[in-house]
Amino acid sequence: MTIQLGPHRVDGNVFLAPMAGVTDVPFRQICRMWGAAYVVGEMVASQSHxxxxxxxxxRFRFEESDSLRVTQLLGADPDELEKAVYFAVEQGAQVIDFNMGCPAKKVCSVACGSALMRDEAEALVLLKRLGAAARNADVPVTLKCRTGWDEAHKNAVTIAKMAADEGFAMITVHGRTREGxxxxxxxxxTIADVVQAVSIPVxxxxxxxDGTRARRVLDETGAAAVMVGRGSxxxxxxxxQIASHLAGEDYPxxxxxxxxxxxxxxxxxHFAFYEEDLAVRTFRKHLSWYLQGWPDAAPALAVVLRExxxxxxxxxxxxxxxxxxWI
Ligand SMILES: Cc1cc2nc3c(=O)[nH]c(=O)nc-3n(C[C@H](O)[C@H](O)[C@H](O)COP(=O)(O)O)c2cc1C
Known part of the structure; x- marks a missing residue:
């Protein structure tokens, strides 16, 4: 249950996925408090402007509670990505993650995120450059990708092998294609195939x-850890709950x-991190998620969200x- 990322040791195998608009510093802090072993912030565009x-x-900020300071970069230009690695490290990043999974049209129209999986030659250019930049900056670099572009083009194994050859320290695979x-x-x-194909942690x-699904996925794939996004x-x-289940001790x-x-x-x-106007607006979505299905929550929420x-x-x-x- 320990993963080594360069000089850093990650204890535990239940991770928080990067989610733009969700996994900011305050949310990561709370997930760490509840036992997330590794947390990744929101993607940052590699364009310096x-x-x-x-x-x-x-998105370049961290707090003490971050287990490891991971910055996820999104981009398709090798020069910009290289500069972004150095900049992120100057800002305190200890690990660089490269996003090859984002399916958003806005992102794919400029051929980054999961669109890169469609062009293996270009993907290799970027993986090489990122691998070299990370070595120069003395930080581990990791990759997050999907299983492929669509059902007919599932190439996560090829991409993962390239990344491992370029010195990447870990690969996360989301079990869907971009089309999915x-x-x-x-x-x-496909995640199990990637595990078989590379010797770095997947x-x-x-x-x-939930814990049952996590157990099944770890058993079926042989992955080193699971990463939870929307479930959090x-x-x-x-x-x-998941970590306890994996340890055989159910936590209600x-x-x-x-x-x-x-x-x-x-x-x-949240309010300590953002200025008030923004904090009021951005906390509303968390409240809507938190109170889903709670007794008498709908009318109460309608009032709270108007404030x-x-x-x-x-x-x-x-x-x-x-x-x-309750209080
Ligand atoms: C609102 C939202 C924002 C996301 N932002 C990112 C991101 O910034 N970087 C990234 O690699 N993946 C991003 N993802 C994808 C998640 O990391 C994860 O791969 C995906 O949600 C599948 O995991 P899940 O089924 O546990 O949610 C995002 C997903 C959601 C729902």
């Missing part, structure tokens, strides 16, 4: 939503009081928790 934006700046987006049935067979990703939205305790879903403590801790971290200041949002939220007897 974007780095000064508030969005990119916040986020909804096609996930398949783990992380399995896609629809890991509004449920950061999932890391403890926390009760409402414990969950409320988590929400309030997350909220506090425009941090204090009034907190107050309405606490009114709801108090009315339910």
């Amino acid at each position: 974007l780095w000064a934006s508030a969005k990119s700046q916040s 987006g986020y909804i096609s049935p996930v398949e783990y067979r 992380v399995a990703n896609g629809d890991i939503i 939205m509004g449920k950061p305790w999932i890391f403890r 879903i926390p009760d409402h009081r414990q969950r409320v403590e988590t929400i309030l801790a997350h909220r506090e971290a 425009q200041t941090g204090e009034s949002q907190r107050q309405r939220l606490c009114d709801y928790f108090a009315a339910q007897g």
Whole structure:
């Protein structure tokens, strides 16, 4: 259950997936608190003219709670990517992850993210350059990809071998093709093939939503770890639940009081990280995920989500928790 990434040791095999708009510093902090062994922030574009934006700046930031400071880069220009590696390391990154999995049209129209899997020659150019830049900067580099472009072109094994040959330290494979987006049935067979093909650690990703699924995927693929994305939205305790299940000790879903403590801790971290206007707006989605299916949540949420200041949002939220007897 230990993965070595260059000089860094990762203890544990349940990881948080990078999710733009979700896995910011405060959310990573909460997932770490609930036992995520390794957490990856939101992707950052490799074009240097974007780095000064508030969005990119916040994505280059880390906190003590980050297990390892991982920056995920997205791009298709070798020169820009190389510069981005050095810049990310200057900003404190200890590991660079390369995104070859993003399916968004906005991304693929400029041939980066998962579009790179369609052009193996170009992919190799980028993997070579990133491998060399990471060696120069003395940081491990990792790859995140999909199983391929579409069902007829599943080349994760080829891409993974190239990455391993270029010195990449770990590969995460999302068990869908680019064409499959986020909804096609996930398949783990290709991930098992990648595990067989390379000698570096492989992380399995896609629809890991509980301990039973995690156990099955680890057994079927031989992967070194699982990575959880959407299953953690509004449920950061999932890391403890999965890790406990894998250790043979089931951990029940926390009760409402414990969950409320988590929400309030997350909220506090969120408001400490962002300026208030942005914090109020961006915390709304977390609240919608957290309160899904809770007793009498719909009318309470409608009120909370209308609030425009941090204090009034907190107050309405606490009114709801108090009315339910949770605080
Ligand atoms: C809202 C959202 C944002 C995402 N952003 C990124 C990203 O920045 N980088 C990346 O490699 N993958 C990104 N992904 C993909 C996830 O890391 C993961 O591969 C995918 O959601 C499948 O895992 P899951 O079924 O556990 O959610 C994103 C997914 C979602 C839903």
